[in-house]
Amino acid sequence: MTGSAKRRISAAIAIVALFTLGGCAMGGSQFLDEESAAPPQAEPGLGEPVGLAVARGEALLGSRQFEAALAKFGSALSREPDNTQAMLGQAEAQLGLHQLVDALAGFESIMQTEPLRAKALQGRGITLILMGRDDLGQPLLLQAVEQDPGLWRAWNAIGRNHAIEGDAEKALASYDRALIANNRAAPVYNNRGMTLIMAMRYSEAESSFRNALALDPALEAAKMNLRLALAWQGHYEEAVADLKRGDAPRILNNIGFVAMERGDFSTAKMFFTKAMELSPSYYPVAARNLEYLEERKKLAATIPEVMG
Numbered sequence: 001m002t003g004s005a006k007r008r009i010s011a012a013i014a015i016v017a018l019f020t021l022g023g024c025a026m027g028g029s030q031f032l033d034e035e036s037a038a039p040p041q042a043e044p045g046l047g048e049p050v051g052l053a054v055a056r057g058e059a060l061l062g063s064r065q066f067e068a069a070l071a072k073f074g075s076a077l078s079r080e081p082d083n084t085q086a087m088l089g090q091a092e093a094q095l096g097l098h099q100l101v102d103a104l105a106g107f108e109s110i111m112q113t114e115p116l117r118a119k120a121l122q123g124r125g126i127t128l129i130l131m132g133r134d135d136l137g138q139p140l141l142l143q144a145v146e147q148d149p150g151l152w153r154a155w156n157a158i159g160r161n162h163a164i165e166g167d168a169e170k171a172l173a174s175y176d177r178a179l180i181a182n183n184r185a186a187p188v189y190n191n192r193g194m195t196l197i198m199a200m201r202y203s204e205a206e207s208s209f210r211n212a213l214a215l216d217p218a219l220e221a222a223k224m225n226l227r228l229a230l231a232w233q234g235h236y237e238e239a240v241a242d243l244k245r246g247d248a249p250r251i252l253n254n255i256g257f258v259a260m261e262r263g264d265f266s267t268a269k270m271f272f273t274k275a276m277e278l279s280p281s282y283y284p285v286a287a288r289n290l291e292y293l294e295e296r297k298k299l300a301a302t303i304p305e306v307m308g
Contacts, residue, residue: 186216
């Protein structure tokens, strides 16, 4: 990728949040099917068995009900403070709730516990990345997948880091490893698509975002990224289809930015202007983009003269 292309994509990334690190699932745990499985019967007065509380907590993690999961793991730990499976679950729930300091401490407390070490490394690595410490998180993620190549969330985060560093091939290879481990992981397809956008492979990116949304129709990052992939291909009408009024200013601004980068200046001006019209208050980002658009148009007008 050329330096100018990297600068162009870096500007686009600054406008919208494009990468996702994935859900905080236990990865490999056997979740309780509460409809089909008969739960263990508690003796009178003893309450929910610890093992059942942990199993239900893991099921709640799998459905991203992090607060309820945290309560289940807390209940288990109040009776068995050294239950390492509950400690891992508690840290995962805290990660899902972005209680990052607590999650970091929780993963660290079981880093030396086998067979949970690889999952603890994965969780701690992802937490550090969310704290902005990619330099510390990436080595832990590499250790995690060395110990357990099936940790798709670790591979996904490794790929995201390679993509941000500008190494699309390493990123795509990491996403491939993540999809071997879990081919239904929508966040991986989203990140793969974003990396393909960075490599200017827009049609492939569109396909990857559509795969992500087929698996998780509510994944907001993939919805936005699909619009970007369509816009990079010049499919503006489809890129702005079915806009909700509350989201319209941000989306129109982003599509306008892509149009500007493609040299479609009149289209970009239309989108920036419409974004400002629909914004319930003054929209400084779109206003700055309109100013920048005029500079880009002047620069483009001088290029033939310079080349001649």
